Amino acid sequence: MKQCRFALILDKLGCASEKHASTLDVFCSVCTNFAKNGEGSMTDRKKVFRFKQFTVVNDQAAMRVGTDGVLLGAWCSVDGAAHVLDVGTGTGVIALMVAQRNDAALIDAIDLDATAAEVCRINFAASPWAERLTAIHSDVNGYNPGHGYDLIVCNPPFFGNGVLPQDSARSIARHNQTLTIEQLISNAARLLTATGRLAMVTPADACALVRRCVVQAGLQIQRTTQVCPVEGRPPKRVLWEIGANVTAGEVVADTLCIENNNPRQYSARYLALCRDFYLNM
Numbered sequence: 001m002k003q004c005r006f007a008l009i010l011d012k013l014g015c016a017s018e019k020h021a022s023t024l025d026v027f028c029s030v031c032t033n034f035a036k037n038g039e040g041s042m043t044d045r046k047k048v049f050r051f052k053q054f055t056v057v058n059d060q061a062a063m064r065v066g067t068d069g070v071l072l073g074a075w076c077s078v079d080g081a082a083h084v085l086d087v088g089t090g091t092g093v094i095a096l097m098v099a100q101r102n103d104a105a106l107i108d109a110i111d112l113d114a115t116a117a118e119v120c121r122i123n124f125a126a127s128p129w130a131e132r133l134t135a136i137h138s139d140v141n142g143y144n145p146g147h148g149y150d151l152i153v154c155n156p157p158f159f160g161n162g163v164l165p166q167d168s169a170r171s172i173a174r175h176n177q178t179l180t181i182e183q184l185i186s187n188a189a190r191l192l193t194a195t196g197r198l199a200m201v202t203p204a205d206a207c208a209l210v211r212r213c214v215v216q217a218g219l220q221i222q223r224t225t226q227v228c229p230v231e232g233r234p235p236k237r238v239l240w241e242i243g244a245n246v247t248a249g250e251v252v253a254d255t256l257c258i259e260n261n262n263p264r265q266y267s268a269r270y271l272a273l274c275r276d277f278y279l280n281m
Contacts (some may be wrong), residue, residue, distance in 0.1 A: 073097030
């Protein structure tokens with residue numbers, strides 16, 4: 001089983017380099033353990049993250065699968081999006097979620113880090129939607145695909161100040177030294193179609209900056225969701241949908257609590273958003 005799946009993914013990738021083979025060996029070994037035993041070891045789960053309809057190598061990209069990315073992939077509106085761009089894709093998890101939710105979209109996923117782009121390519125090749133997913137090693141600053149996008153999704157680097165991680169790839173993924181919110185929004189304005197939209201997640205304390213950048217780029221906020229970790233606590237994140245259509249209606253704003261306060265359990269809305277993806281929901 002392992003050899004068959006290994007060969008199938010290599011065939012989709014169109015190459016059999018030693019670097020790809022090493023990553024794929026991890027992928028296929030862990031998937032084989034899951035298939036045989038119904039679950040993997042803790043080490044397996046750190047290496048590979050399994051969702052209901054796809055699996056991703058999770059230990060070789062600078063940033064692993066996390067709540068922010070999964071929330072964005074489940075929350076963003078994908079209806080009518082024929083061409084989608086995932087900026088700073090990492091493992092490719094958001095692009096894969098969009099592919100699961102929209103069975104017609106062609107999805108490009110770009111990352112400045114070469115290793116992340118390679119891991120993303122492997123994750124795409126192993127998915128049911130490989131023919132619609134393309135991983136690209138590129139910087140969004142200056143990226144020019146020759147066409148516009150109906151949807152751009154991004155879980156951008158958050159941290160503007162402080163000590164940078166020694167790992168340069170992790171530093172790029174976590175800190176906005178290579179992609180600021182201003183750059184993301186201005187590039188979105190350049191790359192979106194006339195009715196396209198940008199969906200992204202930011203820290204709650206970045207709201208004023210986001211609103212200022214949206215105005216400067218000639219875009220309009222269409223929908224926001226403040227995300228609270230627990231009911232009754234202040235929001236930590238904000239999900240944004242920003243449109244190129246300046247004639248859109250009033251902003252739709254609401255709040256999502258990941259957990260209820262009493263009893264401490266996942267909220268009904270969080271479960272509704274994520275149950276199509278997480279295994280144990």
